[in-house]
Amino acid sequence: xxxxxxxxDVNKLRQQTGAGxxxxxxxxxxxxxxxxxxxxxxxxxxxxxxxxxxxxxSNEGVIIAKSTADGKSGIVVEVNCETDFVxxxxxxxxxxEKIADLALTSQPASLxxxxxxxxxxxxxxxxxxxxxxxxxxxxxxxxxxxxxxDKVVAYIHGNYRLGVxxxxxxxxxxxxxxxxxxxxxxxxMNPVAIDKxxxxxxxxxxxxxxAKDQIRAEGKPEEMVEKIAAGKLNKFYKDNTLLNQxxxxxxxxxxxxxxxxxxxxxxxxxxxxxxxxx
Numbered sequence: 001x002x003x004x005x006x007x008x009d010v011n012k013l014r015q016q017t018g019a020g021x022x023x024x025x026x027x028x029x030x031x032x033x034x035x036x037x038x039x040x041x042x043x044x045x046x047x048x049x050x051x052x053x054x055x056x057x058s059n060e061g062v063i064i065a066k067s068t069a070d071g072k073s074g075i076v077v078e079v080n081c082e083t084d085f086v087x088x089x090x091x092x093x094x095x096x097e098k099i100a101d102l103a104l105t106s107q108p109a110s111l112x113x114x115x116x117x118x119x120x121x122x123x124x125x126x127x128x129x130x131x132x133x134x135x136x137x138x139x140x141x142x143x144x145x146x147x148x149x150d151k152v153v154a155y156i157h158g159n160y161r162l163g164v165x166x167x168x169x170x171x172x173x174x175x176x177x178x179x180x181x182x183x184x185x186x187x188x189m190n191p192v193a194i195d196k197x198x199x200x201x202x203x204x205x206x207x208x209x210x211a212k213d214q215i216r217a218e219g220k221p222e223e224m225v226e227k228i229a230a231g232k233l234n235k236f237y238k239d240n241t242l243l244n245q246x247x248x249x250x251x252x253x254x255x256x257x258x259x260x261x262x263x264x265x266x267x268x269x270x271x272x273x274x275x276x277x278x
């Protein structure tokens with residue numbers, strides 16, 4: 001004797017799992033009306049789909065950046081799928097927002113810890129597998145960053161394709177707006193560090209070697225090579241470190257000078273820039 005499956009049961013299962021109506025109805029039929037068994041059926045289906053898509057690249061998706069209400073910390077996550085079509089779907093963006101909200105509230109120490117947190121009654125890692133079954137594409141969270149500071153400003157650029165967090169040394173009048181300007185600068189100019197002190201030694205050595213090779217190729221005498229290379233390294237710092245970059249909105253000022261003009265002594269203490277698929 002077959003069990004009658006009501007529309008309200010199907011709807012309830014849809015709301016809990018996000019699976020399609022026909023999949024929910026089939027799950028309830030297979031589970032003989034047992035709601036928990038139907039949920040397990042859908043999860044197993046998700047796991048099968050996930051297993052079959054492990055070798056797929058999920059380079060599409062969305063970047064969500066958020067800061068806390070008090071502005072003292074912020075997070076950025078990259079939630080991936082396989083196609084642009086899914087990435088632009090409102091339900092997928094809402095799913096990514098839920099993960100970002102959880103990360104913002106809990107602020108786990110790592111991406112692995114984030115995947116181990118509970119979301120809607122199951123671990124994020126399980127939820128990702130479930131969504132892979134629902135959507136039919138490999139779904140994952142590939143990046144998670146957190147910044148804490150006296151003032152953290154979050155910025156999302158280009159239809160969820162790039163997210164920036166910028167930590168500032170003070171929270172005063174005009175700092176929020178200035179932080180947004182600096183976040184837009186980071187999005188556009190992709191600095192390698194806050195200041196030259198933050199550039200790793202490997203990068204410095206590489207830039208010096210490239211500069212020396214260029215100078216020698218130009219036929220400059222050897223005694224001038226070191227001096228000219230040092231000048232080229234300073235140009236590298238000006239172009240590639242945030243505080244030394246020209247402010248995009250006003251090229252007469254560096255970012256350091258712009259921040260100082262907003263609030264005396266204001267500076268950047270940390271930043272994170274996450275670009276989709278990068």
